[in-house]
Structure formats: structure tokens, C-alpha cells
Amino acid sequence: MAERKPLISGNWKMHHTHLEAIRVVQKLSYALKDTDYEAADVSVHPAFTALRAIQTLIDADRLSIILGAQHCHWEPKGAFTGEVSPTMLAALQVTYVIAGHSERRELFGETDEVVNLKVKAILANGMTPIMCVGETLDEREAGDTDAKVSGQVKAGLEGLTAEQVGGMVVAYEPIWAIGTGRNATPDDAQATIASIRGAVANVAGADAAATVRIQYGGSVKPANAAEILAQPDIDGALVGGASLDPDEFAPIVQAAPRRG
Numbered sequence: 001m002a003e004r005k006p007l008i009s010g011n012w013k014m015h016h017t018h019l020e021a022i023r024v025v026q027k028l029s030y031a032l033k034d035t036d037y038e039a040a041d042v043s044v045h046p047a048f049t050a051l052r053a054i055q056t057l058i059d060a061d062r063l064s065i066i067l068g069a070q071h072c073h074w075e076p077k078g079a080f081t082g083e084v085s086p087t088m089l090a091a092l093q094v095t096y097v098i099a100g101h102s103e104r105r106e107l108f109g110e111t112d113e114v115v116n117l118k119v120k121a122i123l124a125n126g127m128t129p130i131m132c133v134g135e136t137l138d139e140r141e142a143g144d145t146d147a148k149v150s151g152q153v154k155a156g157l158e159g160l161t162a163e164q165v166g167g168m169v170v171a172y173e174p175i176w177a178i179g180t181g182r183n184a185t186p187d188d189a190q191a192t193i194a195s196i197r198g199a200v201a202n203v204a205g206a207d208a209a210a211t212v213r214i215q216y217g218g219s220v221k222p223a224n225a226a227e228i229l230a231q232p233d234i235d236g237a238l239v240g241g242a243s244l245d246p247d248e249f250a251p252i253v254q255a256a257p258r259r260g
């Protein structure tokens with residue numbers, strides 16, 4: 001099986017001013033050791049207003065923490081009041097951009113087509129998309145989880161090359177588990193993520209499916225992280241609430257399996 005280094009990402013949503021963000025990244029960087037970065041890549045996704053401050057901090061202190069963003073428009077520039085372009089993020093040395101988070105889909109009307117446009121624009125600007133997929137509680141109870149996520153995978157990856165798909169990140173985030181304190185059991189998350197990997201293989205081929213990293217997201221905490229991250233198809237975690245506090249986020253990073 002391909003070597004897929006886990007990626008542990010902290011999605012801060014609409015939390016932390018740039019001053020708070022600086023304090024969080026400083027504290028996180030004190031807590032994490034070289035061996036932690038050998039076991040996992042670690043990204044933080046502050047609000048747009050804190051990106052420049054965190055970029056400068058990472059640069060000045062040569063931190064191994066990777067800068068991510070939560071969202072972007074797909075056009076490089078134009079009359080889109082309030083939006084931020086992928087070109088602007090790339091200029092801030094952003095590496096990972098979340099696309100299609102369920103909160104964006106549900107609260108801001110992002111469709112699969114929009115997610116696909118964003119994924120393409122993020123890639124075209126030399127960054128890596130973290131494309132989120134996941135089912136509602138009703139869809140889960142109706143037995144529609146696999147159909148829902150494989151449909152989102154197919155639509156979101158439309159028109160990409162196998163190489164592009166193989167280098168990106170997909171996050172499986174069951175919507176009923178986000179911010180609710182309820183998480184999919186490790187076995188359930190593993191099964192759905194294996195099925196997402198199958199959907200990627202159908203769209204982009206076996207090689208892309210072997211290298212695409214697929215995170216789990218939904219109420220990941222220090223207490224459940226190790227068991228989730230130990231699953232063979234789970235290549236890291238997208239963490240919301242618990243990533244806001246470095247005392248919680250650092251142990252989640254440190255729960256990534258050690259190799260060798």
C-alpha cells in the first residue's frame with residue numbers, strides 16, 4: 001500500500017483574532033516535537049484576518065506547522081465583494097485550502113459544482129484542496145451514506161487528472177458528528193473511508209486512490225484520536241472545536257501512529 005503520511009488539520013472556523021491565533025500557534029509549536037512532525041503533517045486553518053500574521057510567525061520562527069485556509073473563491077480576481085481568491089492565498093504561502101466544508105455547503109449554498117470549481121482553482125494555484133464530503137443523519141439512517149459520499153466525490157473530482165487527485169486530500173465528515181460531540185465509531189469511519197477510496201478509484205484510477213489522503217472529521221478529541229487514526233484507511237483528521245486549544249490539539253497530533 002502507498003505510504004500516506006497522516007495530515008492533522010485544525011479548522012478554526014470563525015474563531016480567534018489574529019492576536020489570539022498567534023498565541024495558539026506559539027503554544028502549539030512549543031508542545032510539538034520533531035518526532036511529532038515526522039509522524040504527521042500538521043496544518044492550521046485560521047480566519048482570513050489571521051493568515052498574514054500566522055504566515056509571518058511560521059516564517060520567522062521556522063515552524064513546521066503548515067498554513068491552511070478555510071475557503072476561497074474560484075476566480076483569480078474580480079467583482080466578488082467579500083471574497084478571497086486562490087491567487088491571494090497562494091501569495092500568503094497557504095498550502096492547504098478546505099473546499100466544500102458542510103457548513104459552507106449548508107449555510108452558504110455551496111453546491112458540488114462550486115466545490116469542483118474551487119478544487120480546480122486551488123490546484124491551479126499550486127495549493128492542495130482538502131475536499132469535504134459527508135452525509136446528514138437522515139441520509140445515514142436511510143442507508144444512503146455510501147451513495148451520498150461517492151456522489152460528492154464524483155462531482156467534486158470531475159475533470160481532474162489522476163495525478164491531481166492522487167496528490168489531494170479528501171475529508172470524510174459525517175455532518176451529524178460535526179461539533180456535536182458524537183463521532184462515527186472508528187470501524188464505521190474506516191468502512192466509509194474505504195468506500196470513499198473505492199469511489200476515488202472509480203473516478204481517477206487505482207494509483208490515485210492509493211495515494212490520496214483521506215481524513216476523518218467529526219468530534220475528534222484527545223480521547224478518541226488514537227483509535228480513529230490507527231484505522232488503515234484513515235490518513236489523519238480534520239479537527240474543529242478541539243483544535244482551538246493547543247492543550248487539546250497537540251495530543252491529537254501526538255496520537256498519530258508512529259512508524260518504525
Ligand code: PEP
Nearest residue numbers: 178179217218219240241
Ligand atoms: C470541522 O469543523 O470540520 C469539525 C470536524 O468540527 P468538530 O471537530 O468540532 O466536530
